[in-house]
Each structure stands twice: as structure tokens, then as C-alpha cells.
Amino acid sequence: MNTTNLIAALLAWGMLGQANAANTLVFCSEASPAGFDIAQYTAGTDNDAAEPLYNRLAEFEPGGTLAVPALATAWEVSADGLAWTFHLREGVKFHHNAGFTPSRALNADDVLFTFNRMLDPQHPFRQAYPAEFPYFTSMGLDRNIESVSKTGPMTVVFRLRQVDAAFIQNLAMNFASILSAEYAEQLMASGKPGDINRRPIGTGPFMFSRYQKDAQIRYKANPDYWAPAQVKLNQLVFSINTDPSVRLQKLRKNECQVTLNPRPADVAALKQNPRLKVLEQPGYNLGYLAYNTLRAPLDQLAVRQALDMAIDKPRILQAIYQGAGQAASNAMPPTQWGYDPSIKDAPFDPEKAKALLAQAGVKAGTEITLWAMPVQRPYNPDARLMAQMLQADWAKVGIKANIVSYEWGEYIKRVKKGEHDVVLFGWTGDNGDPDNWLGTLFSCASVGSNNVSQWCDPAYDQLVTQAKQVTDRPTRIGLYQQAQQRLKQQLPITPIAHSTVNQPVSAQVEGFVVSPLGRNSFTGVQLVD
Template identity: 70%
Template sequence: MRHTHLAASLLSLGLLAELPLAQAASKNLVFCSEGSPSGFDIAQYTTGTDNDAAEPLYNRLTEFQKGGTAVIPALATRWEVSEDGLTYTFHLREGVKFHSNHGFTPTRDFNAQDVVFTFQRMLDRDHPFRKAYPAEFPYFGSMSLDKNITQVEQTGPMEVAFTLRSVDAAFIQNIAMGFAAILSAEYADHLLETGKPSDINHKPIGTGPFALARYQKDAQIRYKANKQYWDPSQVKVENLIYAINTDPSVRVQKLRKNECQITLNPRPADLATLHKDPKLKVVEQAGYNVGYIAYNTQRAPFDQLPVRQALDMAVNKQAILDAVYEGSGQLAVNAMPPTQWSYDTTIKDAAYNPEKARELLQQAGIKEGTEVTLWAMPVQRPYNPNAKLMAQMLQADWAKVGIKARIVSYEWGEYVKRVKDGEHDIVLLGWTGDNGDPDNWLGTLYSCDAIGSNNAAMWCDATYDALVKKAKGLTDREQRSELYRQAQQLLKQQVPITPVAHSKVSQPMSAKVDGFQVSPLGRNDFSGVTLID
């Protein structure tokens, strides 16, 4: 399909009917995405798919520099931290406008009321909006922000102060993450008055460079340029379109035909061909991620350490690395990538040993032919290019030690929801770091507070929890690192997960794409991106 056909399809939907055809085509940027978001109220969700869908719509007080992990000002132009490290005062950006969209027209610019509303809704279970539209906020809870933030108060029309119960060394990084997107308090009031509070999830209003135009589940998301964006240099296309397709081979075909200009998560087997295409470019970098197997430690028999140890040592990781990652992965022995500061280089894997695994299972009283469910992701993720194949290989590995694994899957949003509810036995998942801090791995994924959100192993260990909480409350990096190393050792000993691989990130795009930067945090940010002739 050429640009003219793409423009024609857009015209048929009535979105670009007033633009000349050539002009319309030159102002569209199409991103081949892999899945449908669960919604646009991003504080409710944790997956990369959801974050990608929300990214064009919102801003945070602080944000990550494009292509990096450094925190820069966004809706807050500057901030101060009190001497005791417990109070953060943010000075807000003047003249920022919320979208006029979905029949809502703001009567004022962004101000301190919007920041207070955004965080109070997450903090206060009795908040009027939360009572009208009940929601859970997994990131907010898994990082213990719901317990540590004691107050968010407006200290001036354009000034907000956060008071913490204890020092949080990662606080500025944490609120740069997607879940902390600032919402409109005025829009929330409007939705309450009209009896439609759930529209905040389906008809979002933000301050971002693009506003939502249309969403068709499993087909497309269409965004229109925000002509009033506070940084006009970041809005360079008229229409941003996410073309949703779960099949990576189809996404690659669309890219090569210029039906999309950027695609997500190519199969390793396609990379050689993509590199040779003169119309394309492929940006590659070491992945800040880990793909892992999580055992539901709240379910028998995975509540027994010898069972988890047996399953772990029965996994032929090298075979999986060769077949699933095809040269684009690095063997993982730890719960976070080697590029993360505080990574413990002394940790080693248990050797691949099916015979020993079988002995451990027999000693634990596990009968030959015991059935378990193995959940495999329905979508390709940066940390796992082919979950179905990985599940089939694990099924064969565990069959050798007498465990019969039945592979199950669900649509991605349903999959994530059911895992949070603890319905699985064993699940394939992974993580791409969000903010450059060790707590985003060791606290967010394995703390007791993260059960019901990001802790797929449903694992809670008091000693481990004390270590990561103490580390988060310190500001000295070496002191923090020592505690995190102890936590990593304990995590390895207790085997709530089996780390499998760190995947190299390969980002294919049209050679005409200008301004797109691959994020180590797995964020796909289209602000400032355009197409050049």
C-alpha cells in the first residue's frame, strides 16, 4: 500500500476529508503496534501496550529525557527538596492547556488543582471520583507511594507540595513514569456532574502533544495534533495512527510496504532482511529488560522451595536462548539486567540438571505426571520475542522430570488481569525498567506490596521486604547497592522466578523517520517525530 492508498483509507473515515491528498499523506505517521490497550486512564495499567497508547496524551510533573533515563522538568519547571528529604515542592508551568475534546472545553489552564486531583484520587479510597468510578492503581501501590505520601497540597495557584512519611530515593524518577500522568480536575468534575465518570478511561483529556480522535479495539488508535501544545516544536505531524496487529510478520510486511513507518518488536529471524532494505533503518541497543518464568508461590506445590528449585534447574536456558531469541538475547541469571547499578555479579545459576530436578520433586512428594498450567503471553514483548515457542520448550523440559504442563493463554489485557488476580500456576512474563532505579525491579516486582499488581510470583518474604524498603529510604548509592545485593542473593535462593534472558532491542523504521529515539525504558514517544523526504 502506498501513501495515496493510506490517505484514501483515512479519508474514507472522514478524518482528513478537508486536506488535499498529498498534503494528508505527508502529515501522517503510522506506528505498527502489537496490541490493544485496556484503556487510557494510565494509572490503572502497567503494560507497555497501555503505556504506549497513553504516551501521546499526557504529561507528568517530571519526565525522562528522550532516549535516556535522566529526569527533566515537564509540567513542573523546577522543584525543591527539604533538608530532611520528606517534602518536595513543585513549581508548575504556566500557560499549559488541556485538550478540548469529547465535547469538553476547558475554561482554565492547567494549575495546582489538577496535580492535587491526580494524586488524591490514587491516595484516597474515599475520594468522590474514586467512589463514583472505582479503580485500582497497581504501580502506585507496588512502589508503596500510597503508604508513603502523607499529603499533597496546593501551596499556591501554581505550586504543589508533596509530604512523604519516609525518604524515597527514587521519588522524582517514580513520578516521571506513565502512571503519574496529570489529569484535568475540571474534566473530572464535569464527568461527575454528567454521571459519566468512567469516560475518563475511554474519552481521555490530557495536556499531551496529541489528543485521542478514535479507537477501534484490535484495529487502530488515531490521534490528532494538539495545536495548543505548550511546546509546539514537539508536534510535527497532523495525525498519529497506531495500526494494531499481534502478528510480527504482518507488522514487518506493513513496514516494508510503507503502510507504517515504525514497527514494534520484530522477530529475530526478520532482522537480517530488515537490515538489508535500503528504505529502512534498524536502531539497536542492549535491552534494559528481563524475560522470566514466575511461579505462583501462593499455590501448591509452588509454595515449596524444592519444587521451585527443581523446575528452575530443569529449564534448558541455552536451548531457549538459541531457538527463541536467535542471537538477540543474553542469558539472564539475575532478576534485573547487568546494566542496572547495584547488579550483583557474583550470583550464579543453578546448573541445568534434570536428574537432580527429578530427585527434588520426588523428595517433595510430587507424583509423576502432576499437571500444572503454564501461561504463555499472546503478544510479542521486547523481553520475549516468542512466548508460545518458549512455553512449548518448557513443556518439553518439564516433561522430562515428570511434570505435565498445559499451555494456556488469553487476550493480553485479560492475561495481565488474571495474573494480577493470581489465577495462574506458572506464567511467562518480563519487565523493561521504567526509571533507572533498582527499586523499579526489586521493589516493584517482588515486594509484598506488589502482590496483586506486578508481583506475578505472589511472593512475600519479610527479610527481603525489609532490605528493599531500607534501601529505598537511603540516598547514598553504595549503601543502597549493598542492601540491594543482599536482596538479590535472597531472591535467587528462594526462586520465586527463573530469569531466562535479557533481549537486545531492535527498532526498525522507515529511513525517512526523523526524531525518533529508542528509549532504554521501553517507551515509544512520538513527540518531535516527523518524516523527511
């Protein structure tokens, strides 16, 4: 067997040694994705797994939040703001993979398939492969997009019912990744529409090779990528490791070259290692506690206020974040434009909390469930310990919190169904617009998806809806600040912290950029000696 064939065989058998030998980069990720049909999912783990495979009409510039041309080379907006016309890039090829050989390049039919599947519950593919699209619906796009049509083979027009100031930012998000209509037709004909989620086809810089749950995902370079200079790796491997100590051990041994979410206590030592770099950025994120407002006794504002003021937040920040985070009092980070700095937390006051609970008729010893994430997230480095500290705080005011956890994918699914009483959750901003926080997480439309508090407040909803329908930024800021005040008053969540993002990488890695949007992209990334 010659050297080339030997390397290929070792890769195929999972016997990867030094990654540089085959120009292979290994990313130590923290959890298994639920699937690869990214329109169905919202978690960062799912977005990371889909990122190498797909492109959108517009995409965010590396390391920023500006939407720039991608599969669309240009777009125009009508004078009334209701019609968006996109001009598609010529010659973009879908992957030759998973038994699929495309007969044509990207065209308007692919864009129409991608969005009409989400828009139309009666769409033939959606009937054959039922799916929900939480991001699309939580942002109200299912109601606001009146139609998606083509005016030529390479021109697509979106018609809106209302002005959407964040529309281009929304289309740059992963849920709007463009799928192959031709591949979908082949799957329908073969009776395997679910393979769109298991055997993905996109236009991205890497092609899907294989996935073993809780072990690894393998990708290979796309030889036909429309921006060939951005593909600098032959192979990309996601090594799935839920334990942060295992991820760091592999990084130190060069068994992976990029990882994420180190424990705060490990950061100083990582920075001293000459073979590593630690990329640092202020966190565009929020770790928070969400109260299920549809469940007694949490449906009472006084109860939520009591639980909120019984939390010793400084103690939690010291123990969990260890200097790598700042206390959060608002529903979005201070780095987000439109943030209201006047919002403050209620003072820590266990005695007042006891009185509020008594007035609400909640007896000492009342039990609730407190759900804790099973994985590290950028906004919460140790959810289990945080849950234990909350449990102790609430025990002092007479509330018995029983800690619950599930595998990450199952956890998300059950939380969105509202099975919890109180849940530790969080968010990293996706598109740089306040609506991605205040609308996506707390609007009535997002109940059942990203609004895990199940909170629907008409006064609040009117404010965030109105803010999205105007394009003047000062006007939008005023409306969003009113919404933040209303949210703080009604308290469907307790904000805990905004964490600093520390991302360790091998010194051999060049071109990797920490995204403020929490994306781990390997486009343009290379390994050097």
C-alpha cells in the same frame, strides 16, 4: 470536494494510503490497550497508547533515564528529604476535545486531583468510578505520601512519611500523568466518570480522536501544546497487529513507518532494506518465568528449584532469541546500577530435579498450568514456542505442564489475580532505579499487582524497603545486592533472558529515539522525503 477536505475524509473513513500525504505517521503496535486512564495500567501497550496524550511533572530525557522538568519547571527537596515542592509551568492548556472545553490553564488543582484520587479510597471521583492503581500501590506510594497540598495556584507540595530515593524518577513515569480536575468535575456532573478512561483529556502533544479495539487508535496534533516545536505530525495512528509478520509487511509497504518487536530471524533482512533503519539498543529488560508461590506444589522451595534446574536455558536462548539476547541469571539486567554480577544459575541437572521432586512428595505425572503470552514483547519474541520448550523440559522430570493463554489484556488481569501456576512474564525498566525491579516486582506491597509470583518474604522486603529510604548510592547498592541474593535463594522466578531491542523504522522517520525504558514516544518525530 477540495483536496484538504478529501484528505480529511479519507482519514476519517480509515482509507489511509501513503501516510506522508497528510503528514500522518502510522505506528504498527502489537496489541490493544486496556484503556487510557494510564494510572490503572502497567503494560507497555497501555503506556504506549497513553504516551501521546499526557505529561508528567517531570519526564525522562529522550533516550535516557534522567528526570527533567516538564509540567513542573523546577522542584526543591527539604533538608530532611520529606517535602518536595513543585513549581508548575504557566499557561499549559488541556485538550479541547471529547466535548470538553477547558475554562482555565493547568494549575495546582489538577495535580491534587491526579494524586489524591490515587491516595484516597474515599475520593469522590474514585467512589463514582472505582479503579485500582497498581503501580502507585506496588511502589508503596499510597502509604508513603502523607499529603499533597498547594501553597499557591501554581505550587504543589508532596509530604512523605519516609525518604524515597526514587521519588522524582517515580513521578516521571506514566502512571503519574496529570489529569484535568475540571474535566473530572464535568464527567461527574454528567454521570459519565468512566469516560476518563474512554475519552481521555491531557496536556500532551496529541489529542485523542478515536479507538477501535484490535484495529486502530487515532490521534491528532494538539494545536495548543506548550512546547509547539515538538509537534511535527498532523496525525498519529496506531495500527494494531498482533502478528509480527503482518507488522513487517506493512512496514515494507510503507503502510506504517514505525513498528516494534520483529522476530529475531527477520532482523538481518530488515537491516539490508535501504528504505528502512533498524535502531538497536541493549535491552533494559528481563523475560522470566514466575512461580505462583501460593499454589501447591509451587509453594515448596524444592519444587521451584527442581523446575528451575530442569530448564535447558541455552537451548531456549538459541531457539527463541537467535543471537538477539543474553542469558539472565538475575532479577534485573546488567545495565542497571546495583546489579550483582556474582549471582549464578544452578547447573542444568534433570536427574537432580527428579530427586528433588520425589523428596517433595511430587509424583510423576503431576499437572500444572503454564501460561504463555499471546503477543510478542521486547523481552520475549515467541512466548508460545518458549512454553512448548519448557513443557518438553519438564515432561522429562515427570511434570505435565498444560499451556494456557488469553488475549493480552485478559492475560494480565488474570495473572495479577493469581489464577496461574507458572507464568511467562517480563519487564522493561521504567525509571532507571533498582527499586523499579526489586521493589515493584517482588515486594510484599506489589502482591496482587506486579508481583505475579505472589511472593512475600519479610527478610527480602526489609532490604528493599531500607534501600529506598537512604540516598547514599553505595549503601543502596549493598542492600540491593543482599536482596538479589535472597531472591535467588528463594527462587520465586527463573530469569530467562535479557533481549536486544531492535526497532525497525522507515528511513523517512527523523527524531524517533529508542528508549531504554521501552517507551514509544512520537514527540519531536517527523517524516521527511
